[in-house]
Amino acid sequence: AQERYASIRDKPALTKCGKTITLKMNAGLMADLPSLEGSGAEGVGLFRTELQFLVRNQMPKRSELSALYAKVLDAAKGKRVVFRTLDIGSDKVLPYMKPHDEPNPALGWRAIRVGLDKPGVMRMQLQALLRAANGRPLSIMFPFVAQYEEFIAAKAEMNKALERERILGHPLPEKLEVGAMLETPSLAFAPDKFYEEVDFLSIGGNDLKQFFFAADRENERVRRRYDTLNVSFLTFLEGIVKRCDASGTALSFCGEDAGRPVEAVCLAAMGIRTLSMRPASIGPVKNILRNVDLDGLRRVIEDAGRRGEQSVRTSALDYLRNQA
Ligand code: PEP
Numbered sequence: 001a002q003e004r005y006a007s008i009r010d011k012p013a014l015t016k017c018g019k020t021i022t023l024k025m026n027a028g029l030m031a032d033l034p035s036l037e038g039s040g041a042e043g044v045g046l047f048r049t050e051l052q053f054l055v056r057n058q059m060p061k062r063s064e065l066s067a068l069y070a071k072v073l074d075a076a077k078g079k080r081v082v083f084r085t086l087d088i089g090s091d092k093v094l095p096y097m098k099p100h101d102e103p104n105p106a107l108g109w110r111a112i113r114v115g116l117d118k119p120g121v122m123r124m125q126l127q128a129l130l131r132a133a134n135g136r137p138l139s140i141m142f143p144f145v146a147q148y149e150e151f152i153a154a155k156a157e158m159n160k161a162l163e164r165e166r167i168l169g170h171p172l173p174e175k176l177e178v179g180a181m182l183e184t185p186s187l188a189f190a191p192d193k194f195y196e197e198v199d200f201l202s203i204g205g206n207d208l209k210q211f212f213f214a215a216d217r218e219n220e221r222v223r224r225r226y227d228t229l230n231v232s233f234l235t236f237l238e239g240i241v242k243r244c245d246a247s248g249t250a251l252s253f254c255g256e257d258a259g260r261p262v263e264a265v266c267l268a269a270m271g272i273r274t275l276s277m278r279p280a281s282i283g284p285v286k287n288i289l290r291n292v293d294l295d296g297l298r299r300v301i302e303d304a305g306r307r308g309e310q311s312v313r314t315s316a317l318d319y320l321r322n323q324a
Pocket residue numbers: 046048087183203204205206207208254255256
C-alpha cells in the first residue's frame with residue numbers, strides 16, 4: 001500500500017485551501033521505527049510504552065528501558081518522538097501486578113491514576129527517558145489526565161526526576177516538552193491555567209469517544225453505535241480547538257480515527273492541524289487531504305448540523321465525492 005502513495009511521500013499534506021496538516025505516526029515497538037522514513041511521517045506523535053511492560057513477567061529494569069528509548073530516539077534521527085508514560089489498567093493488565101477486582105475497569109484505577117498513587121514505576125520510567133535523551137530534546141505525555149491537579153502532580157514528578165539527574169551530573173534535555181492526553185471530557189473544561197501550563201495536548205479519541213457517548217470501546221454491541229462524525233462530538237472537539245487556539249497550546253489527535261481518511265479530513269476541517277496514526281494510514285490520509293478544500297467541508301459540516309443531521313457522514317461523503 002505504501003508504494004501506491006510513494007509519489008506523495010515526501011510532499012506536504014497541503015490542502016486545496018492552503019492549509020498544511022502535520023501527519024505523524026503512532027508506534028510502540030522498536031520495529032515500528034523504520035516506518036518513520038517509509039511512510040513520510042513527520043515524527044512519532046504517540047509512542048505507547050506499555051508493550052515493554054506487558055510482554056515480560058517481571059517489571060523491566062530502568063537500564064533496559066533507557067537503552068530501548070535511546071534506540072528509538074536514534075532511529076528517529078532528530079524527528080520528534082512523543083513518549084507516553086505507562087498507560088496500564090482497564091484493558092492493559094500487567095501480569096506481575098496484582099489484578100484489582102474493579103466493576104468498571106475503564107473508569108477505574110488506570111494510567112496516570114496508578115502512576116500518581118504508586119509513583120515508583122513512573123519515577124523509574126521518567127528517569128529512563130531522561131537518560132535515553134542524554135541531552136537531546138525530549139517530549140513526554142501523561143495519559144488519561146482528568147483534572148488540572150493530576151497534571152501538576154505528574155509534572156512535579158518530572159521536575160523531581162530532572163533535579164535528581166542534575167545532581168547526579170547527567171545531561172538534561174536541551175528542550176523538554178511535557179504534555180497530556182485529552183481522553184476524558186472533563187479536561188475540555190479544565191481551568192485556563194491548565195491550558196496555559198501544558199506544553200501540548202493530544203486528543204486520545206478512542207477513550208474520549210468512549211466517555212463522551214458512555215459506550216465501552218471494547219463492547220461489540222455498542223462500540224460502533226455512535227459515529228465519530230456525530231454533530232455533538234464534532235462540536236465538542238471544536239470547543240477544544242478554540243480553547244487551545246486561545247491559549248496557544250499545540251493540539252494533535254492520536255486516536256484511531258486520525259487514520260481513517262473521511263474522519264481525518266473532518267477533524268482537520270474542525271481545526272485540528274496535527275494527526276497521528278498508524279504508519280500505513282499516512283499515505284491515504286495525505287492523499288485525501290491534498291484533494292480537499294477544508295473551508296468548504298467545514299461549511300458542509302455546519303450546514304448539516306443546522307439541518308439537525310445526527311452525523312455529518314453522508315453530507316461529508318457527498319461533498320468529498322464532488323471534489324474528487
Ligand atoms: C486513545 O485513547 O485514543 C489513545 C490513543 O490511547 P489508547 O488507544 O492507547 O488508549
